[in-house]
Amino acid sequence: MxxxxxxxxxxxxxxxxxxxxxxxxxxxxxxxxxxxxxxxxxxxxxxxxxxxxxxxxxxxxxxxxxxxxxxxxxxxxxxxxxxxxxxxxADPQLWDRMILPFQPSFQFAKHLMDLAGGRRILAFIGTASPFKGVRELCNMMAHPQWDNSVFVLLAGKVPDAVSDAIRAAEARGAVVIPRFISNDELDAIYYVADIIWAGYQPSYDQASGNFGRAVQAGKIPVVREGTLIERLAQLIDYPVLTIDFDNLQKGIERLQGCLPNTCGPPHRFILRSQEQFVTNMKNAL
Incomplete structure (x- = not known):
């Protein structure tokens, strides 16, 4: 080195x-x-x-x-x-699939769509760490206002610290795939999902690969109000569903209500970010 x-x-x-x-x-x-x-x-x-x-x-x-x-x-x-x-x-996961396109497993995608049964799909992707807001999602599913009009998929390893919350969500209708998710399965989830969870705890207020991939796939991210990724969404003029961890009922209403339309071609900020990333790395070396 x-x-x-x-x-x-x-x-x-x-x-x-x-x-x-x-x-x-x-x-x-x-x-x-x-x-x-x-x-x-x-x-x-x-x-x-x-x-x-x-x-x-x-x-x-x-x-x-x-x-x-x-x-x-x-x-x-x-x-x-x-x-x-x-x-x-900008996080490379905001533009990397412009270079390496999504390659979903259509068999896995069909399986997920069959499980959803025509409902909109909300996907929580990756290890279900507490700081990623998984308990807040599970608490929303436990709320009396939750009507199961949204199919919830939790795809990724489940730490012991949140296993109780995950089991409760599963009892309320969530589908849990508690293991490593392969690349083609991951791409299939982005392919079929309508909503991607990126609502993180205040201690985890940072860039989000799930947010970036949701933008590239044309899906709606869920973000916590006041976060850096909410500001990024505003900068690139991309629609999100915002939630307040102190008012989960309002979050439920937004998840079960009408979804905003997603954007078309990549925003000029994203295109510029790719060019700047490459240039900056070359200059640094």
Whole structure:
């Protein structure tokens, strides 16, 4: 790693200390290092000394020559990220399927459509971690106002911490596929779904691959009010269903009500984001 001509970290989040060591050593020997910062909000937590130290580290790193840190939230969406990174870029999952198109398993897609029985489909995709709002979705299904006009699919591994909520949702009619979802199955879910869940807890206020893929597939994302991805949706003029975790009844009404129309061709921001991402990565290396 120290001697590589070009080095880009797909994510520095899992080993900040390792990235710091490698980036500084490479700088001292005249080599460039780039990295994507997936969870920059962790530098701004109001709780604990750890966030303060992390902020100071990334504040210093952002000023070093030959070290380029990119948040996957554009600075247009969150200007304060300018303090800890050199550039904010759009999450590649907002435009990657323009290069690698969806390739669904039509057999799996038909199976899901048969299960839905003509109802609109809401898909929760990926590991059902608490911070992804899975309990809030399950709580909505447990509400007396929930009428099962929406078919809920939970596709992904189920941690023990939420297994009780998942079982309760399953009893109310949700279909749960508690395992790793293959690529063609994943594409099939985006193919048949009407609504994609991206309503996350405040501690997980960051870019969302599920949101980006929903946009590319022309589906309606569910987002929590006041989040970065709601701001992104407004910037690219893409319709979403917003929910307030303190007023789940209103969220139920929106999920069971009329859906907004989705957009047509990719917004110019998305097209520009793809070009800027490639350019920025080349310049960083």
């Amino acid at each position: 120290f001697q590589a001509k070009a080095l880009l970290f797909g994510s520095l989040d899992d080993d900040v200390k390792g990235f710091l060591l490698i980036a500084v050593v490479r700088m001292l020997i005249g080599k460039k290092t780039g990295a994507l910062f997936l969870r920059p909000q962790s530098c701004f937590s109001p709780l604990g000394l750890g966030a303060t130290c992390k902020y100071a580290i990334f504040r210093a790193l952002s000023k070093l020559p030959m070290v380029s840190i990119f948040t996957i939230v554009p600075f247009e969406i969150e200007p304060k990220y300018r303090k800890i990174a050199k550039q904010g870029v």
